[in-house]
Amino acid sequence: MCLAVPMEVTAIHDKIADVEIGGVTRQVRLELIDAAPAVGDYVIVHAGFAIRRLDREDAIETIKLFQEGLNLELL
Amino acid sequence: MNSFEAFKDPALCRALLARLVKEADTPYRFMEVCGTHTVSIFQSGLRSLLPQTITHVTGPGCPVCVTHESEVACFLELAARDDIVLATFGDLMRVPGPKGKNLKTAQADGARVEVVYSPVDALAVAAANPGRDTVFLGVGFETTAPAVAATIRLAREQNLKNFRVLSFHKLVPPALAALVADPDINIDAFILPGHVSAIIGAAPYGFLAEKHGLPAVVTGFEPLDILSALLEITAMRASGQPAVVNAYTRVVANEGNPVARAVMDEVFTPVDALWRGLGVLPGSGLAIREEFADFDALRLPGVSLPDAPPLAGCRCGEVLKGKMVPNECPLFDKACTPATPVGPCMVSTEGGCAAYHKYRLEL
Numbered sequence: 001m002c003l004a005v006p007m008e009v010t011a012i013h014d015k016i017a018d019v020e021i022g023g024v025t026r027q028v029r030l031e032l033i034d035a036a037p038a039v040g041d042y043v044i045v046h047a048g049f050a051i052r053r054l055d056r057e058d059a060i061e062t063i064k065l066f067q068e069g070l071n072l073e074l075l
Numbered sequence: 076m077n078s079f080e081a082f083k084d085p086a087l088c089r090a091l092l093a094r095l096v097k098e099a100d101t102p103y104r105f106m107e108v109c110g111t112h113t114v115s116i117f118q119s120g121l122r123s124l125l126p127q128t129i130t131h132v133t134g135p136g137c138p139v140c141v142t143h144e145s146e147v148a149c150f151l152e153l154a155a156r157d158d159i160v161l162a163t164f165g166d167l168m169r170v171p172g173p174k175g176k177n178l179k180t181a182q183a184d185g186a187r188v189e190v191v192y193s194p195v196d197a198l199a200v201a202a203a204n205p206g207r208d209t210v211f212l213g214v215g216f217e218t219t220a221p222a223v224a225a226t227i228r229l230a231r232e233q234n235l236k237n238f239r240v241l242s243f244h245k246l247v248p249p250a251l252a253a254l255v256a257d258p259d260i261n262i263d264a265f266i267l268p269g270h271v272s273a274i275i276g277a278a279p280y281g282f283l284a285e286k287h288g289l290p291a292v293v294t295g296f297e298p299l300d301i302l303s304a305l306l307e308i309t310a311m312r313a314s315g316q317p318a319v320v321n322a323y324t325r326v327v328a329n330e331g332n333p334v335a336r337a338v339m340d341e342v343f344t345p346v347d348a349l350w351r352g353l354g355v356l357p358g359s360g361l362a363i364r365e366e367f368a369d370f371d372a373l374r375l376p377g378v379s380l381p382d383a384p385p386l387a388g389c390r391c392g393e394v395l396k397g398k399m400v401p402n403e404c405p406l407f408d409k410a411c412t413p414a415t416p417v418g419p420c421m422v423s424t425e426g427g428c429a430a431y432h433k434y435r436l437e438l
Contacts (some may be wrong), residue, residue: 003111003425004218004270006079029195031225031310032335035327042079044273044326046192047164047215047222052273052326059078059325063087066299070090 004046006054009037019045079325081370082297083119091302096126099309104130104261106397108247109268110137111296112426119298127272129305132397133427135250135353136268138215139166140395140419140426143349147172147419148244148383150212153241153372154178154186160204162197163212165190169422194226194240196298201230201238206317210372213242213361216220218270220244221335224342225362227370241372242363245348246277247271254396255287262397264308265291266301269323274339276323276331290317293327342367349380351419352392389418394427401431407430 007019007026015030017037028043030036033050037043043050081087107113116122121129135141151172154161161178168178168190182188187207190202191201192212201209213223223240230238247268254260272293283291290311294304304322311317321327339361348360363371373376376415385392388406393399401407401420411417413429420426424433 004273008340029225030230032221032332032338034332034334044270046218046270048195049222049225051221051270052328052332054079055076055325059081062325063078063081063084066087066091066303070087070094 004044004051006042007045009039009041009043011039012037017043017050019050021041082295082299084299088298088302091299091306095129095302095306095309098306098313099126099128101312102128102130103263103308103312104132105264105266105305106132106134106262107266107268108136108251109132109271110140110423111265111270112136112266112268112301113427113430114425115298115375116301117297117430119301121298121301122240122434125305131395132262132432134254134397135267135395136247137395137420137423137425137427138154138219139170139423140391141245141250141350141352142167142170142214142419143351144172144383144385145349145380148381149378150241151176151178151181152381153210153378154181155184156377157170158207160200160207160209161212162191162194162200162209164187164192164214166423166425167212167214169416170419171386171416171422192328194223195229198230198233198235198238201235205237208237208239208372208375210268210375211238211240213240213244215336216245216247216268216271217274217339220343221274221332221339224339227342227367228338229312230370231367236369239370239375240363241378242343242361243348244343246345246359246361246365248282249356250353251280251283252420253353255283255289257396260397262289264289264312266304266308267293267319269300269326270301271292272321272323272327274332274333274335276327277319277329280319284317284319288317291319293319293321293323294437295323295326303354317374318323332365352395386418391418391420391426391428394420395397399426401428402435404428
């Protein structure tokens with residue numbers, strides 16, 4: 001039930017954002033998010049509310065760490 | 076591939092799995108406490124790939140499953156009332172209550188039950204049913220409670236007089252505290268729920284490492300998230316330095332989401348709550364504060380928590396504590412199947428029994 005889906009913000013109207021993932025569009029409320037998202041950001045959506053903005057740089061950094069760690073091991 | 080898709084990259088997963096197989100040389104049992112983790116571990120095929128030293132145990136992470144027998148009886152009584160419209164997440168529709176009743180059978184008997192995707196949608200149900208009270212069934216953990224709290228605030232802003240919430244929300248850390256205090260629970264580490272932690276952060280789990288010496292990792296739901304969490308646990312066990320680690324930093328801030336918590340705290344206050352299988356746990360539920368009493372369904376005349384006996388033969392309580400593997404239950408795949416569920420763990424797609432039934436790889 002805590003299933004929450006990352007969706008891309010396509011427009012913002014005050015406390016409501018249009019979001020999209022794989023062609024599915026929805027409107028989500030922004031009262032709970034702690035950092036205002038911008039168009040193009042991904043947000044975690046749960047029960048009609050955006051609850052967190054996904055940190056793209058952090059995701060890239062994490063993947064890079066995995067790749068580096070694993071490459072090192074192959075050497 | 077975008078940066079988030081990389082978390083299911085097969086090549087990376089295989090490499091991480093190979094490392095896990097190499098490093099996990101001493102056996103341990105880890106528990107996840109999130110229905111989405113349960114499903115993810117099965118669905119990705121990871122469960123059958125884990126090294127033999129690592130045993131996956133599913134815990135009380137499915138909100139529908141931990142909803143107590145008395146709470147189910149309570150909302151079924153509400154459904155039967157002519158002056159009430161129930162609005163609920165779809166997951167609750169087939170949860171069995173006393174005498175084989177559920178919300179589906181109640182609907183067939185004439186009850187007004189509306190399935191909604193968001194609690195906000197229940198406000199429209201209330202507006203469309205002016206002569207009756209619309210009651211939203213507030214079931215869910217810390218991920219869901221802020222959304223329900225924000226909805227109650229919206230109802231007040233809209234001056235909606237016929238909207239109420241039956242708050243049976245539950246809090247994860249008190250359940251973990253109860254689990255690890257049980258001497259019969261044989262768990263060596265935890266994978267902590269990503270979206271609950273997105274709200275509460277990592278600090279509330281500190282006692283797992285500090286008081287009980289158990290490693291615990293907050294992680295996401297992609298195969299790479301789960302594998303890296305297991306690697307982290309394996310490393311902490313090897314070094315003898317258990318800690319609570321946040322490995323889901325792309326979503327979870329260590330301090331959680333203070334805005335969502337403030338909304339939740341404005342509307343709800345912690346209370347002792349009933350959990351299926353675990354009984355009464357202190358401070359583990361959320362009641363609606365006095366200031367929002369007009370939106371509290373428990374304060375409607377005639378609403379109470381009736382005594383309800385455990386479902387005959389159902390071992391969900393044992394399954395939720397990780398004391399019984401679903402297929403050890405005498406009813407599993409006999410009297411109890413997803414088509415004819417005896418207990419909630421077989422009803423909810425996130426339930427341990429339903430996952431075992433759907434993905435029975437090694438049964």
